[in-house]
Amino acid sequence: MxxxxxxxxxxxxxxxxxxxxxxxxxxxxxxxxxxxxxxxxxxxxxxxxxxxxxxxxxxxxxxxxxxxxxxxxxxxxxxxxxxxxxxxxYVKGEDLKKYIVEHFPIPYQRVVDMMEQVLSAVAHAHAHGIIHRDLKPQNIMVDEKGNVKITDFGIAVVLSDNSITQTNSLLGSVHYLSPEQARGHMATKQSDIYSLGIILYEMLTGSVPFEGESAVSIAIKHFQNEMPSVRDYDPRVPQALENVILKATAKDPSQRYAAVTDMAADLKTSLSPKRAGEPKWAPDNSKDLEETKVLPAIAAANGLTPETAEAATDNPNNTDEKDTDEKSPVRKTKKPRKKRPWWFWASIAAGTIVIILVAVFFLTQKKDVTVPSLAGMTQAQAESTLKDADLQVGTIEKAYSEKVEKNRVIRTIPAQKLVIKQGSSVSLVISRGKKGYKLGNYVGNSYTTVAETLKKAGVKVKRAYANSSTVPSGEIMRQSPAAGKTVIPGDDTVTLTVSRGKRQITLRDLSNYSKKNVQDYADENGLNVTFREANSSTVSAGLVMSQDPAAGTLVTADTAIVVTLSAGAKQVKIINFVKEVKIPYQAPASSSSSISSSSSSDQSGSDSESSSTSSASSGPVPNNIIIYIEDRSHSINTVYRQFTITKDTPVELPFTVESGQSARYRIVRDGSTIDEQTVNP
The missing domain is CATH 3.30.200.20 (Phosphorylase Kinase; domain 1)
Structure with missing residues (x-):
């Protein structure tokens, strides 16, 4: 891939x-x-x-x-x-083979600790009726914390100089192969124990006990040669610890540990001072081991004929007898072949019968059956189909599936289209449906982080917005479904309500709003409003005259605004009064009599009268008078009254003012202001 x-x-x-x-x-x-x-x-x-x-x-x-x-x-x-x-x-680390190379020599206590983990795992497998058959350091992983984990249960290995098979049955790596497996017998729990003893040997010495030029020569040494002494390599190794290896690797399976748990118990106390001075363990050799046999499959795997395989068995070091004889001072004489006894032919006949019986056995074996396709069926449908195919229903397992509907078959073990024997068991893996995802409490967390996590798990995410004066922008305010609920990735949607922060508002023009209308507007938008009052002759009482900030200003929630309401026109007291003013006459400058008359008019009234009398004959020239007044009803810039005089003339000026206010007047004679004053009631 x-x-x-x-x-x-x-x-x-x-x-x-x-x-x-x-x-x-x-x-x-x-x-x-x-x-x-x-x-x-x-x-x-x-x-x-x-x-x-x-x-x-x-x-x-x-x-x-x-x-x-x-x-x-x-x-x-x-x-x-x-x-x-x-x-x-995934075990992040290295296999035990590499670990031994990189860490050798390994402290004895560390060796015991690691082997106890391996033994515990193998004991668990044996308790479930599973024999590993290929235990070796390459199939034991050591993680970064020093923990060990066994892998490769029941899988075959590539054929090489260090691996042998018998009729397509895995026997395992030849360096860790038990004698009975090398002879072609079925592997048992004691076969795994033998391999464990070889592994323990390698951890203490850094090498395997038997080496050879071929797989056959190594296999022969397993059931022919004594196990090398660990203490010969390292005299410091306690005898009790070496005894664990010797008992685990006994040639006769019946003399090995009865169970892996027994080996573990023995190993656990192997470093104890109480076992110091323990004698070396030795097997009971009262029973002869079975005659050495090398199966044709082993020989063929190594390019040997049955005859040369037999010769290799008799001479495991592959030395040539002829060469040996030539080097010997005395040349050996070949003995004549003896005549075959009657029992030899009887054994051949017996062997023939055995072959016939084996042939009959295989001919009566159950037929091959192809595992049918059960995917998508209900459990009942699948069981019925297996029964019709002369197959048994094995274990029923449950598993989540993104594609297969709940309570339908996902797959079978063995898989469909595989050929198995009639009557064999087929296990069913039934769908639990899509695996649910349990929601956490996301309120107060960043939307970006939570959404990324949920989407990575296949959960659909919908974002909603809301303003908040307490939750910062971008944080989750609410979620639906609630925390603790389980959703189905790919099907269900989680809605996350995200804060925009404080709401921004463009202030409306509140002119002529009533106090209630203003308060409703403030409550709706989260504004804090303060009311004031002022008199107005143009805005009706109770309506807005002005606002601060002004209309159109952009503000956020909780902003304070000041609204001024009209108290109506101010009620005032009107005062009317009259001011009497005397306007003096002034003759034009071209008339001497007028000048003389005017000059003497200020000295005495009698003089003025005589002057007027004297100028009457010629006639006085009139003065043009303009009067301006300013009060509640008049403006100082507007002519109030205009007339002419030929003599000093008193005038009454009427004023209308509000209480506390004053009035003003101005008198202009022939274009010149002669009098201008502010007057009070």
Whole structure:
């Protein structure tokens, strides 16, 4: 698969972690749960190999049944476009093989601690009837905290010089292979215990106990050679600890630990001072081991004929007898072949009978059946279909699915189209429907952060706005559904009400509004209003005369505004009074008699009369008089009265003023102001 490929609409492939004999393992990111996972995908060239597919399905089924902190968890199993895959937890670290190389020598207590974790995991698997069959440091992961996790349950490994198979049955890596597996016998729980003893040996010495030029020579050493002493390599190793290895790797399975838990209990006290001076454990050799056999499959895997395989068994070091004889001072003489005894032929006859019985056994074996396609069926429909196909219903598992309707079959284990034996069990994976997403309490959080998290989980998000004087802009004020509720990604929508902050308002022109209208407007927009009053002769009482701030000003909620209401026209007292003014006559400058008369008029009244009498004969020239007044009814710029005089003339000027106010007048004679005064009542 290419990097960035999205598997099952969920797992984004990041890079290749490793390639195996059956499958490739990729690092991927679970985009729903936001975590890294390991995805094991069946190799493209093996997808049509039914046996390989069965092994792959067996691993998925076996591991999914195990739930232990020291076993790599299977998170999901599926098939996409004919591509079978297993999703497992991603262990960030290295395998035990590499750990031994980088950290050797490992402190004894650390070795015991790590092995106790491995033994605990294997004991859990054995309790579920699962035998690993391929325990080796390469299948044990060590995370960054030093914890160990076992992986690769039931999966085959690539054939190489260090791996052997028998009739397509996995036996495991030859360096950790039990003697009974090397002979072609079925693997048992004691076979796993043997492998665990080899692993413990390697952790203490940094190497495996048996090496050879080929897989066959190494396998032969497992059931022929004694286990090398750990204390020969490191005398400081307590004898009790070496005894754990010796008992776990006994050639006879019956002399090994009866169970992994027994081995764990023995290992736990192996460093105790109470066990100091413990004698070296030795197996009971009263019973001879079974005669060494090398199966044709083993020989063929290593390019040997049965004859050369037998020779390799007799001579595990592959030395040439002829060469040995030539080097010997005394040349050996070949012994003549003895005549076959009667029991030899009887054994051949018995072998023939066995072959016939085996043939009959295989001929009467159950027929192959193809797993039908059950995807989308109800459980009842699927069970009925399996029954019609002569298959049994296995376990019923529940899993979330983005595509398959609730209570419908997602997939089967083994997968559809795989060929299995008649009467075999087929497990059903039933959809729980789409996985729900539990909502948190998002009130008071940033909308941007919350929306990003929800969208990443596939939840639809709707944003609404509201103003608030207490919640800052951009923060969530309300949510629907409420915290703690569960929504379905892709189907349900979460509405988040986001604060705009304080509301901004453009002030309306409140002129001629009543006090109630102004208060309603202020309450509606969150404004604080203060009322004042003033007299007005133009605005009716009770209506707005003015406002501050002015109309059109942009403000926010809680802004204070001042509104002035009209108190009506001011009630005033009107005063009428009269001012008497005497206007003096002045003769024009061209008349001497007038001048003389005018000059003497100020001295005495009798003189003025005589002057007037004297000028009467010639006739006086009249003065043009203009009077201006200013009071409640008149303006100083408007002529109040205009007339002429030929003598001093008294005039009464009427005024109308408001209480406390004054009036004014101006008298102009022949274009010149002769009198201007302010007068009071």
């Amino acid at each position: 290419e990097n960035n490929y999205l598997l099952a609409d969920r797992y984004r492939i990041k890079n290749l972690l490793g390639e195996g004999g059956m499958a490739n393992v990729y690092l991927a990111h679970d985009e729903i749960l936001d975590r890294d996972v390991a995805v094991k995908v069946l190799r493209l060239d093996l997808r049509n190999d039914q046996e390989t597919q069965r092994r792959f399905q067996r691993e998925a089924k076996a591991t999914s049944e195990l739930n232990h902190p020291n076993i790599v968890s299977v998170l999901d199993v599926g098939e996409e476009d004919g591509m079978q895959y297993i999703v497992m937890e």
